[in-house]
Amino acid sequence: MIDLIPYFLNGLIVGSIYGLITIGLSFIFGILKVINVAHGSFVMLGAYIAYFFFVLWAYPPLVSIFAGLAIGALAGFALYHAVIRPLRKAGEMHILVALFALGSLMAELARIAWGPNVVGFTWNIGSISVSGYVVQLSQLLGAIAALIIALALQLILYRTSFGRAVRAVVQDPVGAQIVGINVERVFAISTAMGIALTTAGGVLLTLFIPVGINPYMGDPYTLMAFVIAVMGGLESTMGAYVAGLIFGEILSLGYPLFRALGFAAPYQMSLFVGFVILVLFLLFRPSGLFRI
Amino acid sequence: MKPHVPIAIYLSLVALSLAKPELSQTVATVAFYMALGQAVNIFVGLTGYVNFGYAAFIAMGAYGLGVVIAYFPQLGTWTLPVGLLLGVALAGGLALAVGAVALRLRSAYFAIATIGINEALKDLIVGAGIWGGSSGLVLGYNMFQEYGRDFALFLSTTGSTVLILATGLMAVAATYLLQSREIGYALAAIRQDEDAAKVMGINPAKYKLIAFVLSSAFSALLGSAAFPLAATQVFPDTVFKVDYILDGLAVMFLGGAGTVTGAVIGGLLYVPIRLLLGQFLPAYQALVTPLLVLAVVLAAPRGIIGELRARVSPKIREWIP
Amino acid sequence: MALSVKDLEAGYGKVQVLFKVSLEVQKGTITALIGPNGAGKTTTLLSVMGVVKPWGGSVLLNGADIIEVPPHKKVELGVVLVPEGRRLFPNMTVEENLLMGAYVKRARRYVHDSLDYVYSLFPRLKERRKQKAGTLSGGEQQMLAIGRALMARPEVLLIDEPSAGLAPKVVAEVFEAFKRIKETSTILLVEQNVSAALAVADYGYVLENGRAVLSGPSEDLLENPHVKRAYLGV
Ligand SMILES: Nc1ncnc2c1ncn2[C@@H]1O[C@H](COP(=O)(O)OP(=O)(O)O)[C@@H](O)[C@H]1O
Ligand SMILES: [Mg+2]
Numbered sequence: 034m035i036d037l038i039p040y041f042l043n044g045l046i047v048g049s050i051y052g053l054i055t056i057g058l059s060f061i062f063g064i065l066k067v068i069n070v071a072h073g074s075f076v077m078l079g080a081y082i083a084y085f086f087f088v089l090w091a092y093p094p095l096v097s098i099f100a101g102l103a104i105g106a107l108a109g110f111a112l113y114h115a116v117i118r119p120l121r122k123a124g125e126m127h128i129l130v131a132l133f134a135l136g137s138l139m140a141e142l143a144r145i146a147w148g149p150n151v152v153g154f155t156w157n158i159g160s161i162s163v164s165g166y167v168v169q170l171s172q173l174l175g176a177i178a179a180l181i182i183a184l185a186l187q188l189i190l191y192r193t194s195f196g197r198a199v200r201a202v203v204q205d206p207v208g209a210q211i212v213g214i215n216v217e218r219v220f221a222i223s224t225a226m227g228i229a230l231t232t233a234g235g236v237l238l239t240l241f242i243p244v245g246i247n248p249y250m251g252d253p254y255t256l257m258a259f260v261i262a263v264m265g266g267l268e269s270t271m272g273a274y275v276a277g278l279i280f281g282e283i284l285s286l287g288y289p290l291f292r293a294l295g296f297a298a299p300y301q302m303s304l305f306v307g308f309v310i311l312v313l314f315l316l317f318r319p320s321g322l323f324r325i
Numbered sequence: 326m327k328p329h330v331p332i333a334i335y336l337s338l339v340a341l342s343l344a345k346p347e348l349s350q351t352v353a354t355v356a357f358y359m360a361l362g363q364a365v366n367i368f369v370g371l372t373g374y375v376n377f378g379y380a381a382f383i384a385m386g387a388y389g390l391g392v393v394i395a396y397f398p399q400l401g402t403w404t405l406p407v408g409l410l411l412g413v414a415l416a417g418g419l420a421l422a423v424g425a426v427a428l429r430l431r432s433a434y435f436a437i438a439t440i441g442i443n444e445a446l447k448d449l450i451v452g453a454g455i456w457g458g459s460s461g462l463v464l465g466y467n468m469f470q471e472y473g474r475d476f477a478l479f480l481s482t483t484g485s486t487v488l489i490l491a492t493g494l495m496a497v498a499a500t501y502l503l504q505s506r507e508i509g510y511a512l513a514a515i516r517q518d519e520d521a522a523k524v525m526g527i528n529p530a531k532y533k534l535i536a537f538v539l540s541s542a543f544s545a546l547l548g549s550a551a552f553p554l555a556a557t558q559v560f561p562d563t564v565f566k567v568d569y570i571l572d573g574l575a576v577m578f579l580g581g582a583g584t585v586t587g588a589v590i591g592g593l594l595y596v597p598i599r600l601l602l603g604q605f606l607p608a609y610q611a612l613v614t615p616l617l618v619l620a621v622v623l624a625a626p627r628g629i630i631g632e633l634r635a636r637v638s639p640k641i642r643e644w645i646p
Numbered sequence: 647m648a649l650s651v652k653d654l655e656a657g658y659g660k661v662q663v664l665f666k667v668s669l670e671v672q673k674g675t676i677t678a679l680i681g682p683n684g685a686g687k688t689t690t691l692l693s694v695m696g697v698v699k700p701w702g703g704s705v706l707l708n709g710a711d712i713i714e715v716p717p718h719k720k721v722e723l724g725v726v727l728v729p730e731g732r733r734l735f736p737n738m739t740v741e742e743n744l745l746m747g748a749y750v751k752r753a754r755r756y757v758h759d760s761l762d763y764v765y766s767l768f769p770r771l772k773e774r775r776k777q778k779a780g781t782l783s784g785g786e787q788q789m790l791a792i793g794r795a796l797m798a799r800p801e802v803l804l805i806d807e808p809s810a811g812l813a814p815k816v817v818a819e820v821f822e823a824f825k826r827i828k829e830t831s832t833i834l835l836v837e838q839n840v841s842a843a844l845a846v847a848d849y850g851y852v853l854e855n856g857r858a859v860l861s862g863p864s865e866d867l868l869e870n871p872h873v874k875r876a877y878l879g880v
Contacts, residue, residue: 066433070440120623129433129436130578131618137571138612141615144611198749201746205734207697209735211717211727211729211733255440256444263437291452296452301452307445308444308445311438311441312438315437319430
């Protein structure tokens with residue numbers, strides 16, 4: 034019999050990061066109705082930020098996360114003004130295609146700038162033991178940081194004037210305009226925030242992939258974020274976070290189960306199950322887990 | 326509308342590959358991208374929905390023929406038609422299954438689902454070790470056994486080129502017919518405003534599904550031609566490459582989305598552009614396709630044929646459908 | 647003149663809807679804009695607001711041309727719209743909707759006064775202040791839309807067909823409120839309910855096929871043979 038508890042703990046911890054990675058996608062979709070198919074490339078950007086801050090200046094991810102947020106916000110502003118806004122009139126197909134091309138472009142640029150090889154680092158600050166089960170302290174802190182960022186976003190949405198403006202835009206963009214909200218500005222800032230959260234997620238992700246940073250690492254995270262976002266209701270940011278925890282469990286518990294069942298590549302099988310979940314949700318519950 | 330221009334271009338390519346066999350490889354490459362652009366156009370260009378999972382349908386074609394050659398040697402030369410049919414059936418069946426579920430959803434959800442197909446099928450094949458798993462199918466030996474040495478070599482050179490050209494020609498005919506019939510008007514109405522189309526009594530899901538299945542079937546034929554037939558091998562890492570959709574989109578947008586001639590012209594230009602830039606800036610070749618797509622979508626979303634059509638007189642417009 | 651519109655032209659895509667429309671709205675009055683369905687009344691208000699981008703002409707607020715000012719900044723200047731279809735925030739409560747109305751700087755510091763004022767104008771909104779806007783009846787939604795606009799402390803209030811879909815008793819209640827609103831805001835009122843509109847208005851314009859074809863004091867318009875025949879069914 035396999036002891037599943039360490040896998041469960043690990044799923045919860047890594048799930049917190051998946052949740053954060055997905056929140057940015059849900060946030061942007063909820064407000065602009067744009068699916069960021071370049072999502073994974075911003076995760077990749079965050080991972081490289083963490084890598085360079087660590088190997089060049091020895092700053093751990095809990096510090097470079099601020100750089101991730103700042104660089105992500107700048108990238109988000111640029112993304113909005115260079116791609117999304119000019120194409121909003123042309124239609125959804127054009128935005129999707131342009132974003133897809135942009136994601137690929139970012140990966141190729143990363144390859145040219147930083148090389149095609151897989152890189153990584155380990156930030157080891159010891160471990161703690163929870164009733165006999167060992168948890169890496171760095172990973173636990175990363176998960177807590179992700180949770181704090183997710184909660185901070187809720188605070189912004191429900192306790193600030195900008196948050197009220199965002200909710201107004203979501204509920205009725207014309208109504209928002211005529212109470213004096215600058216809808217364009219809300220769109221631009223929201224894109225910046227969404228991308229910032231995504232790159233921050235990429236920064237924290239490096240705590241879990243000691244040798245996995247490479248220019249093309251983003252693709253599976255695009256799909257993973259889609260699955261999680263759909264589970265969480267696609268427009269709900271807290272839904273995305275909770276669904277991230279659940280997906281973390283699926284991947285983490287799936288691994289020993291598929292290995293026990295004798296599959297050659299258990300991790301890939303877990304990912305496949307993720308896709309099956311996506312299809313099932315699209316079929317039977319496109320509004321996600323949490324909405325009635 | 327007169328489809329003479331694209332048909333003439335294809336016939337010249339057929340003539341060229343027969344007259345100069347040493348050019349067959351180049352012709353095949355150009356025709357592959359032309360036909361890929363057309364396959365993408367039949368769905369993406371005509372419906373306005375985006376399918377990011379073309380590689381999955383190309384892969385179904387590749388595996389369909391590959392599996393028959395690898396596992397049913399007793400069929401002899403019949404492996405070719407049976408394999409092609411199996412590839413088309415796998416891709417068409419996949420399109421039917423995915424389309425029936427996802428085409429009823431908003432286009433954003435559809436795009437999500439298609440990005441998933443690719444990764445998921447690859448994960449399934451590698452993860453469960455299906456059809457050779459991560460080590461793929463190597464077919465050279467079986468093809469020699471089944472077709473004889475000379476015919477096998479002929480098939481993997483001229484044969485695959487002819488199959489690609491034939492697929493492209495069929496795609497021209499399909500696009501032309503789709504556009505000039507009732508279904509063309511229905512699709513145009515759906516592109517403009519799906520809700521208004523429903524009010525007019527059009528069933529958007531049905532027409533989108535037809536375009537989706539057709540487009541997938543053509544992709545499968547291209548997959549059969551390029552991998553088992555020409556390369557005599559099928560590896561998950563090469564057939565499931567996401568690059569194909571970007572290539573197809575580049576060809577389609579460059580030439581003009583939603584037109585019959587666009588992807589043909591786009592393909593004729595795309596391959597030389599890539600080759601030239603690859604010659605002079607080899608390190609940056611990989612940037613060409615995404616940059617091209619971004620530039621065309623942002624600066625000239627109607628593409629070459631679309632811009633031309635908007636500028637010329639109706640009489641000339643007839644000739645560049 | 648609080649608001650004056652000169653030679654306004656506007657349309658959608660290539661189709662022109664408004665042809666040199668000119669209107670004058672005197673400070674402290676109610677001016678009615680009437681006309682048949684599809685005449686361009688909504689388009690006029692949306693163009694004044696800037697939600698629809700005008701093709702030409704000018705919109706003057708107290709003499710200054712504001713035609714290039716984007717909609718959200720017009721609210722800051724005191725031009726506020728109660729739109730067709732109300733455009734409320736359905737998942738926010740009545741009170742949250744009203745607070746959103748005071749989003750602009752000019753209104754923020756008066757929030758409490760404004761809230762009292764709106765609740766005194768429409769006591770029903772006060773009773774339902776914790777209820778989601780999406781669950782209100784049509785009449786209550788209209789009151790909320792007007793109340794939300796008032797929260798912005800409008801100098802000029804543009805109101806688009808407040809009577810649409812409402813029972814006569816509710817229409818009367820809403821129109822009664824206009825008489826009080828007029829004490830603090832100038833009103834441009836678009837209506838298809840011509841008799842009700844001209845009863846409350848001081849001055850009126852008739853818009854047909856995108857052209858202002860008639861204008862005059864309400865009493866005169868009520869006597870006008872064309873108005874009588876076309877709009878009052880006499
Ligand atoms: N969003 C729109 N797109 C295209 N045409 C429109 C739109 N809105 C209104 N129109 C057209 O403009 C004309 C005027 O409409 P509108 O201003 O709504 O008239 P009214 O408010 O007087 O009923 C009508 O012919 C209508 O069909
Ligand atoms: Mg109207």
